[in-house]
Each structure stands twice: as structure tokens, then as C-alpha cells.
Amino acid sequence: MHARPNASLEAIYLLRHGETECNRAGRFDGRLDSPLTAKGVAEAKRQGRTLRSLIGPAEDFHIVSSPLGRAVHTARIVAEALARPDAEIETEKRLTEIDFGVWDGLTLKEIEQSFGAQWQERNKDRWSYRIPGGESYAMVARRVESWLRAAHGRLIVVTHGAVERVLRGSYAGMSEAEILSLDEPQDVLFRLEGGQVHRH
Template identity: 40%
Template sequence: MAFPPLYILRHGETEWNRAERLQGHLDSPLTERGRAQAREQREILSELLLPAGHVTVMSSPSPRALRTAEIALPDHPITQDARLLEIDLGDWAGRVLSEIRADHPEIAAATDPHMWKFTAPRGERLAQMAARCQSLLASLHGPTVLVTHGITSRVLRCLALGLPPEDLSSMPGGQGVVHVVEHGTARLLGAASDAD
């Protein structure tokens, strides 16, 4: 399936990102670095000449994503869509990564940096996230900026490129950057300041 041009942003750094506390559907404020990353995204997007009215802007309803969208795209109307939320981490949301690894040694031994997140007790599974991301992509008409989260961004890009969602860890991460997906290819604009 062909998709319109996509410009995918992860929210800027938050206080919980800095503390390695998992957010999922919970939230914490952007740090000053996170706000600077959103300004970097604004610069990248302005160079792409995406005028208001010629591109749709959609954001996760999480405050960290909405704030990033407001900074990065100050002249564009922003539509919130819950399909852009981050993975629901169930019982692990709000916990520090080191605590989870101590309680679950298999996670510390995991070779994939992201797939273990889909094993959280009472959390979202990969098939569930893939279904909501596929639903979102199928609803798009015309060039679209999507402001979302680290795991969601990776799954969206896999699906838009025709890759299985299990390949999500092969997708580059980063805050303060823009992932462009069009004509079946992906490119990264900006210097990634965070690999996750």
C-alpha cells in the first residue's frame, strides 16, 4: 500500500527520559533540552517548506508530544489522535528501568533493545500497536507530520516501508530529528541526540 509523504517526529527529551523512568501512557514535562530539540525540528521542517494548509499535522494526545508539536509547528493546526500514543507499558509505566531489569533478569539479557517492552504485565502487545498504527496510516490523505513517541515512531516507519513491525529495532531513533518516509524510502534529517 502506498502512503503519502510522512514527516515523523519523536517528542523532545522529558524529565523521565533523563531519569530512565518509563513513561508509556504516563507523562512528564519536556526538559530545556527537549524544548531545544523541538526548536531544532522546527528548523528542519521550515527548510522542507511545508506551509500551513498544505500539510496535515497530527499529534499524540500526550502532553509531551503536544508541546513538541506546538514548538515545532507553531503556525499549523494540530489534530490529536490516540493512535499515536506511545506503547501502553501496563504495570511498568512510571518505573525506573534499573528496577524493572532487577525484577526481570531476562530483560537485562535481552538482545533486542525494544521488543521486551511488549511483554509488560497488563501492557500492550506488538500486534495491538501494529493494528492501531496501520489504521492511522490507512486514514491519511496527503503529506502529514506525525508527532509521536519512540516505539510508535519505529512501528509506523516499519509499516510505511512495508516491513514487519518486528523489525522496529532496525529503525533509527532520536530526538530533535525528523524521519521522512516517502516513495518507499526513509531518511533521517538532523543529528540524532538520543539513540532511543
């Protein structure tokens, strides 16, 4: 699969928000607005410092974030590290995390106990299975690729685990299976440039 990025898209520095309270508790936070932990704030500050060392004040980069609080908080920390005002951060709903529907806020154990059959169905086809009341990875891919085709210039993007995986994979032309096998780090910066994905 490949989103065929806009020819005017020069580069994306891509990062996931820092650790949240849900992450620490092993819960799916999806569309919930789980706040960053102290560790998550430290991760965001570290990413900001890394960006600063790579691209300086980044005055020619546009900052784009998922509208969810944990991503916006991370984007603000990164903007501060780059000496950029919060007002320059654009939010983009197509970069919002996958909707876990009835599983939002639950641990894996709770999902297996209450939604065992549905969980097994999802494991058979993780890409296409739509979570009850939520989304499938295929649905996420459609909105992420729509955004990627329209993106242009030089961007700093703050998003979420599932969306970050889909965005990296789609940009690099990976298969669905390859995308699902990607990791979801909260302390790594990715550079998408020239059709390649680089890890910093």
C-alpha cells in the first residue's frame, strides 16, 4: 500500500506522544484523553531537544498534532524546545488515534474476559476487523492516507501509536502485515524523507 505523498511534501519529523496514565496502567486509551505522566513529559522534552539538535529552531517547519490532549501537550513541549509559540500548532483530526470503541479504557485482560469472542475475531484479521463501536486499521489507514496525500512542505507531526505505524508504513509503501509488525515507541523520532523512514 502507498499513499503517494504530495510531490511538494519535503519531510516529516514524526513522533508519538509521551507516556500517559493509561499507558502506564496497560489500558487502551484510544479516544480517551489520558494525561501525560511525569515520564511522558520527560519523553516529550527529550524529543524536543533531539529535534532542536537536528533542525535548529525549525522556523520553516509547520507543527501538526492530533487534537487529543496527550498529543497537543506533547506538541506544546516540543514547540517550547524549538522556541515556537503554541499558537503555531495546527490540529488535524485525521491524525487522531484509532477508536477502540467499547474497549477504550480497558486492559487486555478485561477485554479478553468481557469481549473474548470479538478479541479472537480481531486476532484473525487485525487489519480489517472493526472494533465494536470503533474502527479497524483499514479505516485508520484511509484517513491517514488522505491526510498524507494532501500534506506539503516540511512538517513536525505529533500523533499516536497506531496512527504513527500506519503513517510510517504507508509513506514507505509497506504491506498491511508489515505495518502491523512495526513498533510504537514513545521515545523515538522518525524522519520521513525521500520515500524512506529514518529513526533518530
